[in-house]
Amino acid sequence: METSNESLGTDFILLGFSSRPQVEYIISVAVFIFYTVTLVGNTTIILVSYLDTQLHIPMYFFLSNLSAVDLCYTTSIIPQMLVNLWGPKKSITYGGCALQFFFALDLGATECLLLAVMAYDRYAAVCQPLHYTVIMNPELCQKMVLTSWFGGLGSALILCSLTLKLPRCGHREVDNFFCEMPALIKMACVYSKVTEIAVFTLGVIFLLVPLSLILISYGLITQAVMRIKSASRWRKVLNTCGSHLTVVTLFYGTIIYMYMKPQNTASQEEGKFFTLFYTIVTPSLNPLIYTLRNKDVKSAMKRMLGMDKYSSKV
Template identity: 75%
Template sequence: MDVNNESSGTDFILLGFSDRPQLERIISVVVVVSYLVTLVGNSTIILVSHLDAQLHTPMYFFLSNLSLLDLCYTTAIVPQMLVNMWGSKKSITYRGCVLQFFCALDLGATECLLLAVMAYDRYAAVCQPLHYTVIMHPQLCHQMVLVAWLTTLGGTIVVSTLTLMLPRCGHRKVDNFFCEMPALIKMACASSKVVETVVFSLGVIYLLVPLSLIFVSYGIITRAVMKIKSAGRWRKILNTCGSHLTVVTLFYGTAISMYMKPQNNSKSQDKFLTLFYTVITPSLNPLIYTLRNKDVKSAVKRLLFAKKF
């Protein structure tokens, strides 16, 4: 414990992709572009959903919360990542590392729950269209979002505490570009089986259970859609549900690869998986929803050209 306390007062070294300088330059450009797209795209969705009265529906309320999550998530990671990539120092303070670790873990788990909530919203819209406004009333929507944001705090505190209490024996080098849980666990110089067991258990709760609910929701949706004869309604359902399913596939696929599999992936594979779901996926989400969604595109046009009419 003394060793752990001693190391807790020092900075960590984020190795990132420093072993491949040429690749690091290319990655830094990709990160900057992705981060700008994330900022602009998600901010646009939040503003449009708030300002346009036609988008004051549960679907866009949940989507704006997803956009806010992605903004917070990437902002907790990317600025420090770019500072380290462009500077000679690759360090981060202990407090900064703890904050980064906690925010990334908590917001990632919250997104899992929020995607499940969005799947339930799609189920209600497709399978209970006549009772949709009664089922998804504003009070329920706010409660579901509040539960998604707050439920993960307890598990995050437990995992963060257990991980940071692991003795590191003076090890300061984090073999990743931010303070992520798998990389911090690998720094431990003692058995981490207890932490890994807790992580796996919480992974079942925050990853597999919400994913199972999403599968159930879309199983019922698929059965209902097969009975629809209207081609126009088919296309509308496929557009809204297709966007959500695409985001679910991208997010859950990489998250399960990182947190539910045994920690035996190669270091490069771990880093690129982490890069994909921390930087690339949040930039793709607004593109997926706006490019496939006529309502959002129409709302943007109305807001941009409102003064001309």
């Protein structure tokens, strides 16, 4: 694929789905729809969680941060992707590629940690209900969220500095629709043991460890749920925990497949569609999952829109 004469020598070419030009238009329409849903859904959750005082509890504080991560994550990828899908040029500047790479790592790692924090919050709510307000005090909640954000920032700085320093020997084609770590590492013309060790170590810290904590939390929650005799409380626990568990399954299932599997076990085209799922589809599903299964959020939205007053009059 050729780039225009205006492109600088440091520009990269995002190959994306150029090998399947017949499906590029379909993909672009789908991406635009999912991005719109992501913007509307996650912005709504942030506004509702902030404006409705009844939602000023840890669960929605964490949820609003998760929505903020999803908004930033998709916005760092999709606009450039749509420009490349709709236009003749498939290029991205070196600076733009570096920023995409950095934000993808930063926000992806932050989301992994936030999902683990939310699992601990659900554990405290279900298994320690009498001490919940003491355990999940505002100071602890703020510290856990800040740890998630700064933890993601630290991992991104390490991996970006290592990956972008790798010599590319003139290679400019990124075999993906955005600047993602596996595609950038494949561009390198030398093997780096240090980079491989760093990727594996941080993958364990930010993927496997949070997932293990989530599974432990839900194992304890399952034991507690089995002892609940109240049908109404049992359903409420399943609704709130079920939403989070669904999001965890969608996010971790695809991202672990991409980052923890041997790189030669699947085709690059298959990898692109998996990447498309966890970068585009999952962030749009998160607000739908939480709002459709959560009566508190739906009630708060009705109060904001004044629908509860109308229904009471009727």
